[in-house]
Amino acid sequence: MHHNPHPSALIDRFGRKVDYVxxxxxxxxxxRCVYCMSEDVQFLPRDEVLTLEECSRIVKAFVSLGVKKxxxxxxxxxxxxxxxxxxxxxxxxxxxxxxxxxxxGSQLEHQALVLKQAGVRRINISLDxxxxxxxxxxxxxxxxxxxxRGIAAAKxxxxxxxxxxxxxxxxxxxxxxxxxxxxAIEQGIDISFIEEMPLGxxxxxxxxxxxxxxxxxxxxxxRYDLINSVESTGGPARYWRIPNTKTKIGFISPxxxxxxxxxxxxxxxSKGELFPCLGHENKVDLIPVLRDFPHNxxxxxxxxxxxxxxxxxxxxxxxxxxxxxxxxxxxxxGG
Ligand code: SAM
Ligand code: SF4
Numbered sequence: 001m002h003h004n005p006h007p008s009a010l011i012d013r014f015g016r017k018v019d020y021v022x023x024x025x026x027x028x029x030x031x032r033c034v035y036c037m038s039e040d041v042q043f044l045p046r047d048e049v050l051t052l053e054e055c056s057r058i059v060k061a062f063v064s065l066g067v068k069k070x071x072x073x074x075x076x077x078x079x080x081x082x083x084x085x086x087x088x089x090x091x092x093x094x095x096x097x098x099x100x101x102x103x104x105g106s107q108l109e110h111q112a113l114v115l116k117q118a119g120v121r122r123i124n125i126s127l128d129x130x131x132x133x134x135x136x137x138x139x140x141x142x143x144x145x146x147x148x149r150g151i152a153a154a155k156x157x158x159x160x161x162x163x164x165x166x167x168x169x170x171x172x173x174x175x176x177x178x179x180x181x182x183x184a185i186e187q188g189i190d191i192s193f194i195e196e197m198p199l200g201x202x203x204x205x206x207x208x209x210x211x212x213x214x215x216x217x218x219x220x221x222x223r224y225d226l227i228n229s230v231e232s233t234g235g236p237a238r239y240w241r242i243p244n245t246k247t248k249i250g251f252i253s254p255x256x257x258x259x260x261x262x263x264x265x266x267x268x269x270s271k272g273e274l275f276p277c278l279g280h281e282n283k284v285d286l287i288p289v290l291r292d293f294p295h296n297x298x299x300x301x302x303x304x305x306x307x308x309x310x311x312x313x314x315x316x317x318x319x320x321x322x323x324x325x326x327x328x329x330x331x332x333x334g335g
Contacts, residue, residue: 009065010304012276012311019068020235020265025055025083026075027270031104032140033128035167035196035209039140050272052086054290058268059090061300069098075270078107084118091119098122102165106142108150112157122161123154124192129173130183138173155187163190163250168216169209177216178223185247192237192250197278213251220249235259254278260314266307274307279315283307 010018028043029036050058059070070090077083078101091099100122101115108115108125115123127147129135135144154162164184168174177193184191193216196209217240220226226240229248236259237250267275272287284307289299 009301010062010067010308012308014261014311014313016261016263016311017066018264018266018276018308018311019066020071021059021062021067021069021268022071022073022265023055023059023268024074024270025050025052025072025077025086026080028079029074029076029104030079030106031076031142033104033126033142034138034140035169044271048287049270050268050287050290052080052082052089054272054287055086056089057290057297057300058272058286059096060093061297061304063090063093063096065301065304066095068096069100070096071100071102073102076104076106077101078103078111078115084111084114087115087118087120100124102126104139104142105147105150105154109146109153112150112153112159116157116159121159122163123159124163124165125151125154126165126167127151127180128167128169129176130179131176134173138169151187151189155189161190162187163192165192165194167194167196168211169196170211172209174211177219181220181224181242181247181249184249185242185245188246190248190250192252194252195254197254213253217251235263235265254315263311266311274304276307276311277315280312282310282312284310 012018026049031037032039032041062070072083072087074080087099087101090096098121099119101120102124103126105125105127108123112123125147128138129144132144135142135147151162151164164180166177166180168177181191193213195211195213217226224242226249227243229239229241231239231248235252236254237252240249240251241247242249263277267278268286269275272285272290274284274286276282284303286300286303289303293299
């Protein structure tokens with residue numbers, strides 16, 4: 001019989017069990033979304049970024065400690081060369097129930113099927129506009145048609161679930177909540193609305209661009225009979241079903257504190273920093289233990305356990321503050 005060597009190693013000081021890891025495999029991206037990166041963003045030197053071999057060691061260590069779900073993100077994970085190698089390496093680890101990715105969709109047209117074959121179960125695709133010119137404006141360089149073809153390819157490939165992630169900004173795309181939901185219904189996929197977080201000083205209008213999910217929900221309820229879903233992912237999301245459709249609508253509200261007490265996740269940046277909370281500076285650097293001990297995962301496992309011990313009780317965001325409480329970029333921490 002196999003025993004988990006650390007059955008409750010990933011329980012933090014507040015009794016929360018961590019079984020979900022979000023890993024950023026690159027800080028690079030082919031888009032430059034206005035809320036995420038500055039136009040002239042400087043990417044990290046390659047030797048400061050986790051190698052895919054190191055990513056694989058990290059995932060293995062977490063899974064050996066009881067983690068059941070891994071989300072691969074970035075930056076844009078699918079622009080990382082050989083990302084497929086990593087997916088193939090980790091997707092069938094015993095104990096890992098779900099390997100999922102978050103992508104901007106730019107590479108899906110060609111990669112959706114191989115991703116599915118590599119064992120990726122579910123896919124989140126970011127989509128903020130259905131208008132090509134606007135889409136270009138928000139992403140600065142993105143091609144809407146390519147992303148739409150990517151969504152079609154993902155449907156064709158047969159992922160268990162496809163979900164759109166939408167970030168609404170006042171005066172930019174906040175009139176697209178209804179069209180985007182209609183698109184999701186037509187495609188038979190889910191959609192979640194994400195509130196803008198003050199991560200990194202990107203654009204100066206965050207206070208005025210911020211759209212609250214309360215307002216979006218109100219708008220959608222005027223059009224649809226939304227049914228509250230009890231589903232919980234241990235994260236800051238609430239879900240609603242739309243009767244007679246396959247579509248669920250999620251609202252991810254990081255500004256609410258309500259979810260911190262059930263938080264089940266940690267993040268790893270592309271630099272190998274273990275962040276136990278997106279809204280806190282606390283971290284543990286994994287690169288030293290990975291590179292000092294290339295053939296021994298014991299120090300890595302101890303560093304991970306250390307990271308869980310410093311998981312704070314709650315986060316520290318405040319959109320109204322002049323300076324962001326946390327100045328990391330999402331692309332770097334992993335969204
Ligand atoms: N490049 C991939 C993508 O766009 O889906 C994965 C990484 S991206 C950082 C993950 C998610 O974070 C995207 O859905 C994006 O909209 C979201 N995001 C980026 N910056 C954000 C911010 N400041 N506040 C809230 N969400 C943000
Ligand atoms: Fe790239 Fe995703 Fe950030 Fe947009 S949100 S710049 S696609 S990492």
